[in-house]
Amino acid sequence: MIKKLLYSPNYFDYLSKKLFLVLLITISLLGCTIKKTENPIIKDKKLVLTTFTVLADLAKNIAGQRIEIVSITKPGAEIHGYQFTPSDLVKASGADLIIENGLGLESWMNKFTASAGNIPRVVLSNGMKPLLIEGDIYAGKPNPHAWMSPKRTIHYVDRMVEAFIDLDPAGEQLYKTNAKIYKTKLEKLDMELRKALDLVPLERRLLVTCEGAFTYLANDYGLEEAYLWPVNAESQVTPKRMSNLIAKVKERSIPAVFCESTVSAKPQLEVARATGARFGGTFFVDSLSEADGPAATLLDLQRHNVRLIREGLAYDLGDE
Numbered sequence: 001m002i003k004k005l006l007y008s009p010n011y012f013d014y015l016s017k018k019l020f021l022v023l024l025i026t027i028s029l030l031g032c033t034i035k036k037t038e039n040p041i042i043k044d045k046k047l048v049l050t051t052f053t054v055l056a057d058l059a060k061n062i063a064g065q066r067i068e069i070v071s072i073t074k075p076g077a078e079i080h081g082y083q084f085t086p087s088d089l090v091k092a093s094g095a096d097l098i099i100e101n102g103l104g105l106e107s108w109m110n111k112f113t114a115s116a117g118n119i120p121r122v123v124l125s126n127g128m129k130p131l132l133i134e135g136d137i138y139a140g141k142p143n144p145h146a147w148m149s150p151k152r153t154i155h156y157v158d159r160m161v162e163a164f165i166d167l168d169p170a171g172e173q174l175y176k177t178n179a180k181i182y183k184t185k186l187e188k189l190d191m192e193l194r195k196a197l198d199l200v201p202l203e204r205r206l207l208v209t210c211e212g213a214f215t216y217l218a219n220d221y222g223l224e225e226a227y228l229w230p231v232n233a234e235s236q237v238t239p240k241r242m243s244n245l246i247a248k249v250k251e252r253s254i255p256a257v258f259c260e261s262t263v264s265a266k267p268q269l270e271v272a273r274a275t276g277a278r279f280g281g282t283f284f285v286d287s288l289s290e291a292d293g294p295a296a297t298l299l300d301l302q303r304h305n306v307r308l309i310r311e312g313l314a315y316d317l318g319d320e
């Protein structure tokens with residue numbers, strides 16, 4: 001075969017193709033080596049896990065490129081009763097810190113960290129006075145969804161900065177600067193949401209959802225809430241819960257009802273049918289959307305939810 005090629009006019013073509021291939025492999029190998037040596041910081045980067053995507057977004061805003069941030073749960077995952085997988089534990093094996101919400105949100109965390117080798121943990125809601133769940137079987141327990149209030153999120157940011165400085169003192173200035181920028185965004189968001197929700201008429205200020213996840217938002221902006229179940233940890237629709245909600249929606253002539261992305265909207269669609277209310281859309285609370293979705297960041301999540309509330313409850317009042 002080679003002999004044949006040597007004498008054939010295609011030989012040089014064959015040879016140059018081979019040489020080209022060898023050259024290509026060498027260049028790409030060199031490229032890899034250069035990349036590694038050119039970015040020595042990456043080798044020493046700390047790895048911080050967060051329990052869910054909303055906290056990962058917050059953490060990325062504070063850490064910038066200095067810390068590797070990875071969410072244990074993926075977009076769309078239900079966080080309350082999450083069943084962790086062996087690959088989650090593999091992910092955790094190299095982690096320096098796990099950031100969690102607390103207030104009873106992540107019921108699986110003790111088991112998870114014990115299985116993952118007791119990685120240090122930081123609870124963002126520590127030191128915060130929570131709002132409590134009213135009524136039903138969870139009455140008196142803290143409502144865990146404090147990130148649903150931009151003002152409360154400032155507390156999360158402060159805790160995160162402390163945790164990152166402990167982990168990586170050399171990054172102190174960066175974390176503090178990033179936190180300042182993000183807090184300004186939260187303050188602006190708070191004003192934006194207030195302005196938007198001010199337009200909802202008083203008699204329609206009842207936010208009807210699947211999970212009672214909007215207590216903090218409702219408290220900040222003068223809304224009442226009604227829901228099918230208090231927390232997604234159980235998400236049971238009993239006939240009593242269903243009929244209570246239907247009665248409330250009818251009594252107040254609430255024009256729209258809603259549900260969240262991590263649970264089935266089926267029972268809420270039933271409420272809509274029984275009351276004549278419109279199904280106003282899907283909120284994001286316990287998870288961000290995928291990157292190309294409407295709630296890829298916490299700021300977008302809030303804007304998306306509030307836009308739906310506006311469109312559902314103040315549908316006839318125009319934009320301003």
Ligand SMILES: [Zn+2]
Pocket residue numbers: 080145211213231232285286
């Ligand atoms: Zn929830």
